[in-house]
Amino acid sequence: MILNQAGTRRFRAYTSKHLDDLLLRAGLDDDQRLKVRAVATVLPFRTNAYVVDELIDWSAAPDDPMYRLVFPQEDMLPAADVARLADLLKAEAPNAEIQAEANRVRAQLNPHPAGQKELNVPRIGDEPVPGLQHKYPETVLIFPKQGQTCHAYCTYCFRWAQFVGDADLKFASDDVDQMVDYIRRHPEVTSVLITGGDAMIMGESVIRRYLGPLLELEQLESIRIGTKALAYWPQRFVTDPDADATLGLFEEVVRAGKNLAFMAHYSHPRELESPLVESAVRRILDSGATIRTQAPLIRSINDDPAVWSAMWRRQHAMGMIPYYMFVERDTGPQDYFAVPLARAYEIFRDAYASVSGLCRTVRGPSMSSTPGKVCVDGVTEIDGQRYFVLHLIQSRDPALVGRPFFAHYDPSAVWLTDLRPAFADRFPFEASTEDALLPV
Incomplete structure (x- = not known):
């Protein structure tokens, strides 16, 4: 490792050309490494020596959360897509052909x-x-x-x-x-x-x-x-x-x-x-300056209230301000990482309940969606039926900020578009049919 005059490491980036060698440290076999390389033709890969040497526990890879945070996984994309790309890589197909297939897959991932x-x-x-x-x-x-x-x-x-x-x-x-x-x-x-x-x-x-x-x-x-x-x-x-x-x-x-x-x-x-x-x-x-902290809730990396409460307490002790827990956005390998909104709320609630008031500056779980930042405030029961309680933390229309609204409870919903409005025929941020017919 190259050192500067102060004896600390200079920045060294690792990209897809280093990926196969790095994967050997995770104990992956030839077929597994090929599939990971196939995923990396679609999703970007870049890390550095500090992350590789200081943050990842290679003895626990590929299950180590820091490894999963930066290294592609073979099941991040549909198996059929990974197989096609892996076949092209194995056959040493022209780069243009590989990129054309990678672009086709990307177009399906809501970039x-x-x-x-x-x-x-x-x-x-x-x-x-x-x-x-x-x-x-x-x-x-x-x-x-x-x-x-x-x-x-x-x-x-x-x-x-x-x-x-x-x-x-x-x-x-x-x-x-x-x-x-x-x-x-x-x-x-x-x-x-x-x-x-x-x-x-x-x-x-x-x-x-x-x-x-x-x-x-x-x-x-x-x-x-x-x-x-x-x-x-x-x-x-x-x-x-x-x-x-x-x-x-x-x-x-x-x-x-x-x-x-x-x-x-x-x-x-x-x-x-x-x-x-x-x-x-x-x-x-x-x-x-001030430092406010935020991150998405990610399955297999931090989907545990103990992880979040530990982060928030440590951040507060260091002088930082816990700010947001986000919901994984509807793009890229969302199917791989997404946590259902009901579970996301439970994780946030349990973590929030275990920290002091000074850590409760944090908000979430929040979806950064088209109409704005939609927060899941909880799940309530009315007349024997369960509902999500939500509000807009931020909105394209400031008049909607802070006003609660409801959605039918769906334990499998992972994003705003999976929800159906309750006690109304549309969500507050949705235009009515009459509005849509008005001249512009």
Whole structure:
């Protein structure tokens, strides 16, 4: 392993070309490795030396949760699709033929859930502004072109389509002036989320290109940065060559009067154990930024209330703020990872009940769906029938936020589209037939 002058490891990425050798460490046989490689032609694979050497318990692989968090599994995709791709790989078919088959499979996996590419497209006049999303009135998402990768990919990632090399599936931009112009034209925007990919894959000088102009916008109250770096490469804030400069930039944001919030993705307590993580968290907090934690509920990785309560308690002790438990989105290998909403609520409830009030800043289980963030508040019984109780934490229509509504109980439902409205002919966010017939 290459070391820098401080004696710490430099970043080393592992991609699909390293996959077969890494799978040997998990004890997979030839046929199993071939099937995993077949899945990796469809879903992106990338990890790094820190994850491989420090987070994964190879003696427990392939059942180790951290292994499952970053390594593809042969049953993530339909068996027939995996078999076709495996046959092509085994026959050493031309790459174009393999990619054509991989693209066919991808097209069936709902690569843009909640209309994340087709909807929410901001415009200046008739011109679309690429690399921005404006789903909620007060919040704009920025997707920097240079931030469209991560230190490692999660197997459950709902933005997997950003990482497979298909330009038609990506949305990103490096036109900072156009982004700033759009925000200025929309004074209702008070919060910006820089996301990707992972914004912290960018160096300090590139991050500054995006953050600097935002500090001149008086309307902005908060700047958020979505990142998994605190779990997958905490060195980014401790020993990387520009770690100090990056933290200095964070201090500038805070001095400019903006609330700088790290939206840190932690999926398992093991990601919090390293002394490097403790140091990175402390340094970020010392800059004046806050850290809020979130992750989806993932079958076979963290579908246990004890895992979540341990995470929330540890995060709170380190000075972070538990924020969201998400429901796995309706994209990619959702069938593999999804936890039914009824079980998701039970896991959240049991974990929530076992932590102190200061950890109960967390919300969930929440679905980031087309109409907004829908939270499952519980299951109730009325006249002998069971119902889900839900509300919108966030909505395209702010008037709907916080208003409870009901759905018929379905123990197998895993997403909003699986539910049927109760005590009404439609959900609050659904247009009526009469509305649909009105002229635009």
